[in-house]
Amino acid sequence: MTDRYHHGDLRRALIDAAVEAVGEAGPSALSLRAVAKKAGVSHAAPAHHFGDKAGLLTAVAAEGFGRLADTLEAAWDATGDFTAVGAAYVRFAIDRRPYFEVMFRPELVHADDPDLQRAASRSAAALHRGSGESDGGEFNAAALAAWSLAHGFAELLVAGNFPQAVKNDPEAAFRAVGRATGLGSDHSSG
Amino acid sequence: MTDRYHHGDLRRALIDAAVEAVGEAGPSALSLRAVAKKAGVSHAAPAHHFGDKAGLLTAVAAEGFGRLADTLEAAWDATGDFTAVGAAYVRFAIDRRPYFEVMFRPELVHADDPDLQRAASRSAAALHRGSGESDGGEFNAAALAAWSLAHGFAELLVAGNFPQAVKNDPEAAFRAVGRATGLGSDHSSG
DNA sequence: CACCCGTCTTGACAGTGTCAAGTTATATCG
DNA sequence: CGATATAACTTGACACTGTCAAGACGGGTG
Known part of the structure; x- marks a missing residue:
């Protein structure tokens, strides 16, 4: 072999x-x-x-974005709720931490790689779906908020910046955070 | 010399x-x-x-957290509004990007360094001040949300994951995001 | 002046990414 | 079936990296 x-x-x-x-x-x-x-x-x-080395990490990052997109799409299809999609984002950062640690480090990869960009767009779109649709204009504040919230929570969590109570059950903590912001449930409930 | x-x-x-x-x-x-x-x-x-190398980066990170804490405290004292504190967080990530790129990378520094931990706690506290006080119990969802939102926005911004419209005026975009979540400004808008 | 000790230098070591050139196996074609 | 082209992989070398041990320097204290 x-x-x-x-x-x-x-x-x-x-x-x-x-x-x-x-x-x-x-x-x-x-x-x-x-x-x-x-x-x-x-x-x-x-x-x-x-x-080169960045090329290898680019392949890792692209694969990670593909997996993340799959995860987020599945979460949305199953629940139709942003908070659940965000929780899936957080879970991904924990379960697939090696991927996550590479995906958002442009200095480590070839950021202009087409496969990477395609996969990244896919997961961004999947997350946006859970937070209202994009207006044709400048940008969608709710979508930015959703992504920022999930991503920031995940980053701070894996970087070890949260207290123990959060680390014990990160998904529960994130659901509480999602509720505190009222991001996903006020327009899509019904 | x-x-x-x-x-x-x-x-x-x-x-x-x-x-x-x-x-x-x-x-x-x-x-x-x-x-x-x-x-x-x-x-x-x-x-x-x-x-060693991590020691040097630890010193950089500690100094960065100190500077960030100063910035956030000043923003809170000046406005008393979380959205403004969050915007200051985002501006720090842009203006002091080299610091920011080191501060949340535990693998690059000696995460157990006392000076680093002290400085990190200071800036975390400064950010929490702008999003409601901690309940004695487990954790404060609003504080987590505030930190996650500002941090995630800043990370995604400097990593280049946001559309051009956001990059053109990041602070304005973040204020829109802050409004979308209704985290700190529902009482002080005017 | 003599000494000590923190500051910095010199030299060496194993390990790194990358490049050029060579070797091996698979596929194609006569 | 045998020759040959081509992709896959190896070998060897290069400049560079972080770290360590040993030495040189010089300011401060007696």
């Missing part, structure tokens, strides 16, 4: 290894050589598939 | 150089050797004052 010269699906294996490595020590401590060793290939193999 | 063996206030100079370097290429691209060169000292000088 792994001792073949042609790996079979090395790209897939490298992304998995990268996600695992990020989960262990964070994205800034990521070493291409360690990832290569984890996948059982030589130290320069990743460059062949991803160009 | 700089050609003396004893620098005078090298610690100060190194922090300034680090902030400048972070502003140019982000915290993950920061090089201790480049910082040392910028300050006109040898490559190992920073280690003497800060122990």
Whole structure:
């Protein structure tokens, strides 16, 4: 299997290894050589598939945005309530933390990558759906508020800035936060 | 001046150089050797004052939290309105972006540093002041909401995830967001 | 003046990302 | 079936990184 010269699906294996490595020590401590060793290939193999380190992280981020979009769309379809979508956002940040830690760091990835941008737009759209539709004009304040609230909560949570009571049950805390702002339920109730 | 063996206030100079370097290429691209060169000292000088790279970034983060706390307290004293405090938070993320990029990255700093924790608590308290007082119990949903909203907006903004209309006048956009949530301004609007 | 000790330098080490050139296996074509 | 083109991967090298040990310097105190 792994001792073949042609790996079979090395790209897939490298992304998995990268996600695992990020989960262990964070994205800034990521070493291409360690990832290569984890996948059982030589130290320069990743460059062949991803160009450079940022290329690998770009693939990770794109995959993360795709997964997040799936999660948010499912939450919306199931409940039709923004607070539930936001809670799913928070849960994603916890459960898929390695992805989350890469997705919003433009300095670590190739921010202009088409796949990445496409996937990011998908998850942004999924979140907006839960907070009112966009007016044709400048921007939609409710959508910005929804995204900011969910994202800020998730970031502060995984960065360890919240008290223990919140860490114990983050989703419950976020539902309380969602209620405090009255963002999702006043227009879509019925 | 700089050609003396004893620098005078090298610690100060190194922090300034680090902030400048972070502003140019982000915290993950920061090089201790480049910082040392910028300050006109040898490559190992920073280690003497800060122990290691994380130590230097810890000092930057602590200073950033101190500055942020000052900013938020001033905004609250001047207006008594949460939306204004949140807007000050957003403005800080823009104006002092190098600090902001380090402050919420526990993997880059010594998160258990006492100075850092003290400064972080100060700014958290300043932000809470603008969103209602803490109940003695578990946590305060309004305070969490306020912090999450301001922080998420700031993060998404500096990460480039917002449309151009928002980037053009971020503070105005945030005020709209603050109004959409009705967090602090329903009593003081005029 | 002599000493001490904090400040900073020098030199070395293993580890990093990236590039160029070479090697191996798969696929295509005669 | 055998030759060959091509993609996948390896090997080796380069400049650069953070960190550590040892040494050089110089201001402050006796």
